[in-house]
Amino acid sequence: MKYIHILLSCVVALASTQFINAQQTPAPQQTETISIVGATAHIGNTDVVENSVVVFEDGKITYVGTDTSQAKGKTIDANGKHVYPGFIAPNATLGLVEIDAVAATDDKDEMGKMLPHVRSLIAYNAESQVVESMRPNGVLMGQITPQGGRISGTSSIVQFDAWNWEDAVIKENDAIHLNWPNGFSRSGSWYDTDRVWEKNKEYTQEIDEVVAYFKNAEAYVPGSKEKDLEFEAMDGLFDGSKGLFIHVDGEKEIKDVISFKRKMDLNRVTIVGGYHAYKVAADLKANGISVLIQRTHLNPNFEDDDYDLPYKLPKLLSDAGVLVALEGSGRMERMNSRNLPFYAGTAAAFGVDKELALQMITLNTAKILGMEDQIGSLEVGKDATLFISEGDALDMRGNILTKAFIQGRDISLETHQTELYKRYSKKYED
Template identity: 55%
Template sequence: MRKIYIIVLIFSFCCPIKAQQIPATKQAKSILILNATAHLGNGKVIEKSAIGFKDGKITLIADTRLNELSNEAYDITIEASGKHVYPGFIAPNSTLGLVEVDAVKASDDESEIGDMNPHIRSIIAYMADSKVTESVRPNGILMAQITPRGGTISGTSSIVQLDAWNWKDALIKENDGIHLNFPSTIKRSGWWAEPGRLEANKEYLKQIEKISVLLVDSKAYLAGPLRERNLIFESMKGIFDGTQTLYIHANEEKQIIDAVQLAKENQVKRIVIVGGFEAYKITDLLQKNNIGVLLKNVHEMPESDDQDIDLPYKMAKLLTDKGILVGLENSGGMERMQTRNLPFLAGTCAAYGLSKEQALQLITSNTAKILGIDNQCGTLEEGKDATLFISEGDALDMRTNKLTDAFIQGRALHLETYQSQLNAKYKGKYHQK
């Protein structure tokens, strides 16, 4: 994947480009946040908290009601009474930084030619200074899994923090997993405005066989003496030795069952279901095989006429109650721009059965565990990255999620965006207060 940056020249003639925000410098002064309500991301809440961090790592998590604390050990103290502190939210299965303007082909680098592309690395196409990426940070989304699209095997994803000069600086975890778009058992004719009839996918078994052949051939290649190098087979090694996760994009019950069975038959170590609309029907299978689910955008309609109208909203509750590790993703229409609404997807899940702290885990600790980065982020704990933010109110409610401060690995972020500049500009024009 390669970016064609000539598009910047095209934009410069079409519209004025604001000065790009410079990524924050490495944390130089230690910081202490006092008296905020701390939502740790693991289900626990500290009503009057003290959170300290230095050199990019959290060094203190304490309850000020139980401990007498001195702020003299820290260079900067932020008084946050009445406010809330959260771990940075994580957006999995995201194409942030891979597409800037959907209508401009030269700025679209989310997919590669070919059908089986496990050797394609999405991270090298990631544009760290994307304006779209900048726009999601003011809602608390500070990390993302950059994921390719297209084909049967799209390629590998990588996990980044969202304030960096380039993709190398942004990396949290490189090439964390391979993404498999499992064949659907049905075909839909028509289009979204005029849906057609549902038909059986007559090529379903042949398409599965093609995947099976790749898995078998890859294992044989990796087990035998290396003669002629094969990048496709070689790149499959991680899903067999457990260093990478196989992310299976599937929504239908049979689709998920067949995908899990195929993966287990070929000794794939780590499996995650992405989408998982009918995963609630096969929770025993998922629990038995320790398979997590990244649920598709819950702000969607049911897929069948006989399903409850609120089924997408309560899906996280149904899976959580069965002991399944659940995270949220928002792929689909306008997915990059809609990333900013990820906290409010979790808020909907809270309105339909989960507690607020359980809903918070869907976009913090649960997602971190699913992505394999929970030793570094996802919760507010001593020793983990100081990637967190302060909000004036409930971060899962669009009415009150107003960030006053945000930090990535201890670095204080600029929260002003191009949109906020336009807001100020036109408020001034019409003399609004």
């Protein structure tokens, strides 16, 4: 009986903790017109408007310019500040894992090899405290992406202020994610000093399996009497209504991806990671393949790489005319997704024009996701998903948000982290 009482006490304590630290109530729908006046507006397409007027109503932007007579409704004086479109975190597992050490909170992957029918969206936890912590840095939307297997599953696009996944989704089932076979692998564990690269003897066979699977999916007729959930999920890849995101890094593997795209006559293909994509940039451009480049805050993968290769990859690819956006997968990806603007800031520090670096986490990302008509820039008719910052949002010192809106809704910028910051700042001030 004593153990039962202890167990009940733990459950009550845990429940109380979760209640105290629960996400804020999502903001209500926009009911009055809002005008942001006086800010420097970073449009997201490399344009900048000084002393701007940004007006939005019913969740949509209705005016962007300098004519102050267009301001109406509730006016926000943003003189000396900056207004940006909401940043978009692609290839993220936000909301799919809350605590890595607790298996019951981990929904980022499933058992199996070919899993196009696995939809990350239905496992998305809109009330995740990790998701909530994105907003104070201006990361207001994300592509929620499954992992694991050869085909991981289907991603969806969400906004980060909702009760549940149904309310959060802004584009459902946007892309299939394929982990391309590796031509080489490294022996031993990461801490071994004598690790060597070994050739994957089954590489060609693994590619053949992928090609055969895609051909069978293309031949499948949706709605067939004998329904195949896997092939049903692949519908849309071959007419371009759904994207194919191929996770690949090596030069040879990327060349094989280009050949695969041509062989399967695929319209929308994006490389994710793309560490050696700069070596075949001309071929990527010629074949209309975009790149979600790995996070810039990484060390080089190889001893003979330039020390700053990860920092300058965005410039190398964009200078070659490739459509480039930034993603943040890797160790502690979910927590580090809040650093997305600073990845762009690093790209700017290593040669990318500052406004183009901004575009790599806004409009370019929206284009790759097939959502450029709805999000990604401050333009009339698009969602009023934007924020006001005291300074340069791509700089840690200037990224200080004073207001943020998702689809016109005035959202909270408070999180568990900001609460702790205020609590302990006051403690040490006293």
